[in-house]
Amino acid sequence: MNRREFLTRGAGTVAAAATLGEFAFAASPQEHSRPVRLGIAGLGNRGTHLLRLALGIPGVYVKAVCDLSEDNLKRASGIVQKAQGSEPALYAKAPNDYGAMVKRDDIDAVLIATPTKWHCPMAIEAMKAGKHVGSEVPAGFQLQELWDLVKTKEATGRRYMLLENYLYMRHIMTVWNMVRAGVLGEPYYAECGYLHDCRFMLFKKDGSLDWWGDWAANNFGSDYPTHAMGPVSKWMGLNEGDRMEYCTSMMTAPRVLHEYAVRKYGADSPQGKITWALGEFVSTQIRTVNGRVIRLDYDVNSPRPAVLPYMIQGTKGLYDSRHGVYIEHVSQGEKWEDLRKYREQYDHACWKRDAQKAEKAGHGGGDYFAVRDFVEMVRQDREPWIDVYDAASWSVLYWCSRESIANRSRTVDIPDFTDGRWKDQNWRKDSHRPA
Ligand SMILES: NC(=O)c1ccc[n+]([C@@H]2O[C@H](COP(=O)([O-])OP(=O)(O)OC[C@H]3O[C@@H](n4cnc5c(N)ncnc54)[C@H](O)[C@@H]3O)[C@@H](O)[C@H]2O)c1
Structure with missing residues (x-):
């Protein structure tokens, strides 16, 4: 994209x-x-x-x-x-x-x-x-x-x-199928991020802070973590046999938002005098109970082209959205392969069926499947794929990163919203999965 x-x-x-x-x-x-x-x-x-x-x-x-x-x-x-x-x-x-x-x-x-x-x-x-x-x-x-x-x-x-x-995007679901088929071996390290210059969302037309800007003025931390964490969490099977146990987080001191507000409204304007709480780059490292590590990056304020980096490393190879796929003993000469090479075999069934309709719906097709699965959850009165436990454990990373940043990057325990049920790989087996 x-x-x-x-x-x-x-x-x-x-x-x-x-x-x-x-x-x-x-x-x-x-x-x-x-x-x-x-x-x-x-x-x-x-x-x-x-x-x-x-x-x-x-x-x-x-x-x-x-x-x-x-x-x-x-x-x-x-x-x-x-x-x-x-x-x-x-x-x-x-x-x-x-x-x-x-x-x-x-x-x-x-x-x-x-x-x-x-x-x-x-x-x-x-x-x-x-x-x-x-x-x-x-x-x-x-x-x-x-x-x-x-x-x-x-x-x-x-x-x-x-x-x-974002979880439903085609490349994400292709990789989900590859991971489940064991193509990458056992996944043990992942990187993900939401790096998207959203400064245009800070102020309303009248110059007052919009809700997004109000948040950045008064709060700091990795406050939009689910687009990045959702795919990695499903790839790693978090909350189903493993879970995020603790994390540590660092944030750069705020610079760009002040410059942006001054440039837009002047140094003596109320906007130019805002002391922003949210720094530009927030990097969070997460360790799971089973000894796996995830790096979650977040930056919505820096001048930069947008990118949504996803990487998953397993014992046999890796997928990196910026480079492609590498599988040891399969990929020739330590060279990256295009993910599309694997699509024929690992494309998700819902994409094979509905690609044309999904592609028109936004967010690389993800919006189509998310809304459809929500409607099916209601119609069938059935637990969804992305349930309240995923929702809480991904979203709480904002609170955890804030606690860590506020305390010189000390490690912060990530709550277990499942109350121990994550230990059973199959405890959610009856929930609706994309098919
Ligand atoms: N999944 C995605 O890709 C994606 C993309 C954009 C936004 N979002 C999320 O969607 C949400 C909305 O974002 P947005 O960009 O549409 O914001 P927005 O400001 O365009 O829309 C928010 C709407 O909520 C209304 N509102 C505010 N307080 C309300 C209240 N108490 N009761 C009823 N209505 C109220 C506002 O009047 C406004 O119409 C955010 O949580 C954002 O994180 C998700």
């Missing part, structure tokens, strides 16, 4: 969203058997994109939408009206209105695409009201709220899926 594609797909912008027809999903017999009725919270860039994708699935009805912005609600209402011929109920005075929306008895599940600080409180409220949840990434920021999320899911028995779309 080149930078232009990354930025249009990566931001999941409304502008990038295609027409509904392009998102139309193939209907399986099951899909018509049981309607899925949704409420959606947060109809900004991402929520509007998810709305369009959900409406493209046969049997999905959007009954209600909730947002603080009347304009965004109006836009969403128009999209729903056009697609299903009836307007959704509108909830405009969130967060109190959100509580009213999730109590409706004509919705089965809620999709949450509000700013991240709302994800946990909203997911918890929805599950307590008996609704399943699909949450945008990350699942939350704070240790306690992530525990509350897991405990509420367990107490209510509702389904919860993190909409980690």
Whole structure:
């Protein structure tokens, strides 16, 4: 994916969203058997994109939408009206209105695409009201709220899926199949990162801080870890036979954001005087119980072309998204091979089937499969592939990295949200996996 594609797909912008027809999903017999009725919270860039994708699935009805912005609600209402011929109920005075929306008895599940600080409180409220949840990434920021999320899911028995779309990209799933087939041997080291200049998201048009900028002004750490960690976690089988045990993190002192704000608004402007908390580069090293190591990099502020590096090293060879594949005794002359050489054999079945439709949906096709699997979770009332334990253990890396950085990079224990169940490789064998 080149930078232009990354930025249009990566931001999941409304502008990038295609027409509904392009998102139309193939209907399986099951899909018509049981309607899925949704409420959606947060109809900004991402929520509007998810709305369009959900409406493209046969049997999905959007009954209600909730947002603080009347304009965004109006836009969403128009999209729903056009697609299903009836307007959704509108909830405009969130967060109190959100509580009213999730109590409706004509919705089965809620999709949450509000700013991240709302994800946990909203997911918890929805599950307590008996609704399943699909949450945008990350699942939350704070240790306690992530525990509350897991405990509420367990107490209510509702389904919860993190909409980690990067996991479904074609190259990621090809490598997942290769790892499961043993092509790389036993994986023991991985590198991953989210390196994407997102400075354009810091300020609103009127110059005030947007939620993303407000976060960077007041918080530091690896606060957007799931796009990077999701693929590595599934490749390594984390939470199924191994788990992340502890980590240590370092961050460069903030430089670029100040320069950026001064350049844009002037040294004497309120923006030019902000003392930013988030440094440019955050590097986190994670050790697992079984002695494996993961390097998680994060940088959303440096001037640089976007890249999503993924690398997994096993006892027989490795995949590195920047170079390709190398398998000892197979690859000729210590040379990298193109991953596409392995695609014929290891392409995932869902990509073989739905590549054409997925490619139009955004994020290298990941959005298509994430939304489809969320709908299937609700329709089948079944545990998803990316469950609350994955969601909490990947998202808590923000809190862990912050704790480490604040204390001269001391090691921080990563909580075990599974309460020891990770020791059994098969404890999630009944959950829905992409097929
Ligand atoms: N998976 C991905 O690839 C991807 C891509 C972009 C964004 N995201 C995630 O999606 C979420 C939304 O990001 P975005 O870029 O759409 O932001 P955005 O600012 O464009 O949209 C957020 C929307 O939420 C509304 N909102 C704010 N507080 C609310 C509340 N209390 N109740 C109801 N509505 C509220 C806002 O009015 C706005 O319409 C974030 O958590 C972000 O991390 C994920």
